[in-house]
Amino acid sequence: MSYKAVFALIVAVVVAVLLYGSLFLVYPHQQxxxxxxxxxxxxxxxxxxxxxxxxxxxxxxxxxxxxxLEQSEREVIASGKKRLLIDSFARYRIIDPILFKRQAKFLSNFESQLTGFMEASLRDVVAEYTFKDIVRDKRDELVELIRESVDEKTKRLGVEMVDYRIRRADLPKENSEAVYRQMQTERQQEANGIRADGEKVAQQMRSVADRNATVIVANAKRDAEIQRGEGDALRNAIFAEAFGKNPDFFNFYRSMQAYENSLANGDTRMVLSPSGEFFSYFGNAGDSPVSAKPAVIETPAANSNEAPEAASEAEAASN
Structure with missing residues (x-):
């Protein structure tokens, strides 16, 4: 190889090195x-x-x-001097690289400062809220206040706080059981109050129902007595009309009813004389029914409900 070729090769290597050292590529996700x-x-x-x-x-x-950036678990004091263990995290973005390099220098140095900002803002904001506000009622409002507070400090370092979230907020283990018992007692009291209100309403409904039932039964009994009285009056009128038309046949008919009711299958036991008035129609089978005496019998009320009434009415008709 000639000296010119070697010299050209050396020049090419130097140019390549200079070009490599003078060019740099920035990707879309970089600055x-x-x-x-x-x-x-x-x-x-x-x-x-x-x-x-x-x-x-x-x-x-x-x-x-x-x-x-994840923030490890921190113990903070909420309103009412309640101790809480809070685990949180943040997301941030570098928006001014020159300011970031001048103030924070390195990324690790900035994250150390950001952790301090987050802890200070967390303690300041949480101190104004109760345990229920932090855990349930005003959690979104609380984290937004912390984000704004931290963002105000990081803007001076060329960094924007994109988001801040509380991942877990809980009581220390030694306080959890006491709070759980207190919550259980409150829920039990609330449940007892609801049961008492329900029992009061139920008692009122039962009282109204009982009163209505009493009124309905009384009205029904009244109507039944009225109808029964009207029926009895109509029955007596029919009996009187029938007796007036043919008293002898009426006596015979009533005696037949007394026979039927008294001699029906059942537990009734009777000891009677064949020559008694009850068997008058049997002893005078050949005679006219008009000349025979009506049959009258008295039976215990426990054994027959219709025979006593029929016998008494037959006796009254015969008299």
Whole structure:
């Protein structure tokens, strides 16, 4: 190989090294800070191919995407001097790389400062809220106040707070059982109050129902007595009319009814004389029914409900 070829090769290598040292590529998710002997020269926020002075200027790349920072469990004091264990996290984004490099220098240094900002804001804001507000009622409002407070401090470092969330808020283990018992007692009292109100309403409904039932039964009995009296009056009128038309046949008919009711199958036991009045129609089978005496019998009320009434009416008719 000739000296010219060697010289050309050396020149090409030098040019390649100079080009490699003077060019840098910024990706879409990156932003870059160009420094010269430790002094910040400029910032590059848009993606593309850029140039710098080789071996003199340096480039530091920073992520444009939101980064995640987890805050370990912290014990804070809420309103009412209640101790709480809160576990939270934050997401942040570098929006001014020059300011970030001047103030925070390095990412690890910034995250250490951000952890302090988050803890201070957490303690200040939580002190104004009760345990119920933090756990349930005003949690969204609380985390937004903490985010705004931290964002105000990080803006001075060229960083924007994208989000802040409380992942878990709980009482210390030694206080959990006492709070649980208190909550259980409150719920029991509430349940007892609801049961008492329900029992009161039920008693009122039962009283109204009983009163209505009493009125309905009384009205029904009254109507039944009226109808029964009207029926009895109508029956007596029919009997009187029938007796007036043919008293002898009426006596015979009533005696036949007394026979039927008294001699029916059942538990009735009777000891009677064949020559008694009850068997008058049997002893005079050949005679006219008109000349025979009506049959009258008295039976116990426990054994027959219709025979006593029929016998008494037959006796009354015969008299």
């Amino acid at each position: 870059a800070v160009v420094t010269q002997f430790g002094r910040i020269e400029r910032a590059v926020r848009e993606p593309g191919l850029y140039m710098k002075l080789p071996f003199i200027q340096g480039v530091e790349f920073l992520d444009k995407r939101a980064r995640y």
